[in-house]
Amino acid sequence: MKSTPLTEGPIGSHIRNITLPLSVGFFFNTMYNVVDSFYAGQVSTQALAALALSFPVFFVIIALSQGVARGSSALIANAIGAGETDKEEAYSGQVFSLGFVFSILITVAGLAAATPLFELLGASGRYLDLANAYVRPLFWGAGFFLLSSMSNAILLAHGDSRTFGTVLIAGFFANLVLDPWFLYGGLGLPPLGLAGIAWATVLIQGLGGVYLFGTVLRRGYIQIPKLLKWPQLRIYGEILHQGIPTAFNMMSIALGFFVSTYYLNSYGEVAVAAFGVGTRIEQMALLPALGLSSAIISIVGQNNGAGRMDRVHECVSLCIKFGLLLVTGASLILLIFATPLVRLFTTDPAVVDVGTSYIRIMAFIQWAYVMSFIHIGYLQAVKKPIYGFIESIIRKIILPVGIFHLLVTMVGIALTTFFLAMVAINIVMTAVTILYAQWVLRSSMKTKAM
Numbered sequence: 001m002k003s004t005p006l007t008e009g010p011i012g013s014h015i016r017n018i019t020l021p022l023s024v025g026f027f028f029n030t031m032y033n034v035v036d037s038f039y040a041g042q043v044s045t046q047a048l049a050a051l052a053l054s055f056p057v058f059f060v061i062i063a064l065s066q067g068v069a070r071g072s073s074a075l076i077a078n079a080i081g082a083g084e085t086d087k088e089e090a091y092s093g094q095v096f097s098l099g100f101v102f103s104i105l106i107t108v109a110g111l112a113a114a115t116p117l118f119e120l121l122g123a124s125g126r127y128l129d130l131a132n133a134y135v136r137p138l139f140w141g142a143g144f145f146l147l148s149s150m151s152n153a154i155l156l157a158h159g160d161s162r163t164f165g166t167v168l169i170a171g172f173f174a175n176l177v178l179d180p181w182f183l184y185g186g187l188g189l190p191p192l193g194l195a196g197i198a199w200a201t202v203l204i205q206g207l208g209g210v211y212l213f214g215t216v217l218r219r220g221y222i223q224i225p226k227l228l229k230w231p232q233l234r235i236y237g238e239i240l241h242q243g244i245p246t247a248f249n250m251m252s253i254a255l256g257f258f259v260s261t262y263y264l265n266s267y268g269e270v271a272v273a274a275f276g277v278g279t280r281i282e283q284m285a286l287l288p289a290l291g292l293s294s295a296i297i298s299i300v301g302q303n304n305g306a307g308r309m310d311r312v313h314e315c316v317s318l319c320i321k322f323g324l325l326l327v328t329g330a331s332l333i334l335l336i337f338a339t340p341l342v343r344l345f346t347t348d349p350a351v352v353d354v355g356t357s358y359i360r361i362m363a364f365i366q367w368a369y370v371m372s373f374i375h376i377g378y379l380q381a382v383k384k385p386i387y388g389f390i391e392s393i394i395r396k397i398i399l400p401v402g403i404f405h406l407l408v409t410m411v412g413i414a415l416t417t418f419f420l421a422m423v424a425i426n427i428v429m430t431a432v433t434i435l436y437a438q439w440v441l442r443s444s445m446k447t448k449a450m
Helices: 011-043 045-082 084-119 124-138 142-157 162-184 194-218 233-269 269-285 288-303 307-336 338-343 349-381 385-412 415-449
Strands: none
Touching: 011 045, 011 162, 011 194, 011 269, 011 288, 011 307, 045 084, 045 124, 045 142, 045 194, 045 233, 045 269, 045 288, 045 349, 084 124, 084 142, 084 233, 124 142, 124 194, 142 162, 142 194, 142 288, 162 194, 233 269, 233 349, 233 385, 233 415, 269 288, 269 307, 269 338, 269 349, 288 307, 288 349, 307 338, 307 349, 307 415, 338 349, 349 385, 349 415, 385 415
16 A cells, blocks of 8 residues: 655645644543543542652653654655655664664663662652552563554654554543453452553553554555564664654653652642643643644655755644644633643642642643644754754753752742743743754755755
8 A cells, every 4th residue: 555645735734634633643642641540540649649750750661662763754754755765665674673672671671770760759658669560561561662653653654644543542442441440350350450550551552553563564564574684783773863862852851750750749749749630631732733743754754855845844834833723722721621621630629729720830831842842843854853852851851950959949939930930941942942943944945945
């Protein structure tokens, strides 16, 4: 089955065709997380806090798998646009063996480092046990996350987001059944507690990964002989050169979550739980941005490979326009329905109060996240991933550590002021990102015109 070239036809239609299925899929994936948080909250507020505490550790799996996958997708899309079939097949074939290596490393390192990381964040006793119970199954299932991500990287490079979106929707409905079953037991399965929520995720990822991999095979995007080839270090090097900065860019989100959680611990478990709930709700508002950033990888990647810089410029401009329109409506919803949204996750009045305050403050910077995702996605698509890594390290780690240490440890600011400091950091770094990415875009247009 041949994919439709993204170097032809209306850019706006390509953006909609890729973004819409992904946005719908991401919505159900976010609701998937809502279901996880709901059942964790049924166990106890401490279990909900443990789930929030586990997020940055678990996100290491997501960051590495998605980062390398996005980097691979950009390379494959550029090869498709340039008509370089040999390169396309080489990237597509080698990405799976590389993913297998990564899955082993993630499992071994994750199991060894989880407890020390949780202790660093202040977890102990029952709190520590709950966090470990949730995150350990996820590390054992890391290979399924990688299989799913690498398969989707190939599909997305060909402009197909519908298949992955469908898998995310199916995963949500499967989770509605598996979460309570694995949590409370039944039909011969003993109660697994909080760990059951994680094992449900592993099973769903495994089924989804196998389906996506089968789809890639059926469409002929990869051939079995290509998969059985010995690792080609040159291809590995190209994938890693593109994928590792992108992976660390995403991993810095987890590290940034570590930093924020570390300082939020000064305000107690309620603040940590509210922050975990708030970040999940923010994901809902950012669904269009996530879809658009994925669309840019494939559309800009193919057109950059084909040398169609006019279409590259048009794609970025349209994504900015669509993104800002969509996020304006989402931000208004966050402002108006902050409290009911938080209550979807917990009935603890203290967590609801702090979570509502967080959501209403963060509603004013959703535009900044959208602009960052779009511009960094563009840079990844044109094979300039280093900036995203540097930007995220500064945004998520360097500035927060310096500013939060000063304001929390030395000054002793209120929790609301802490949230406002997060807003200021994000606005400053978004402005820098826009200026740099637009400069790269203008320079490439001038080069093409010469």
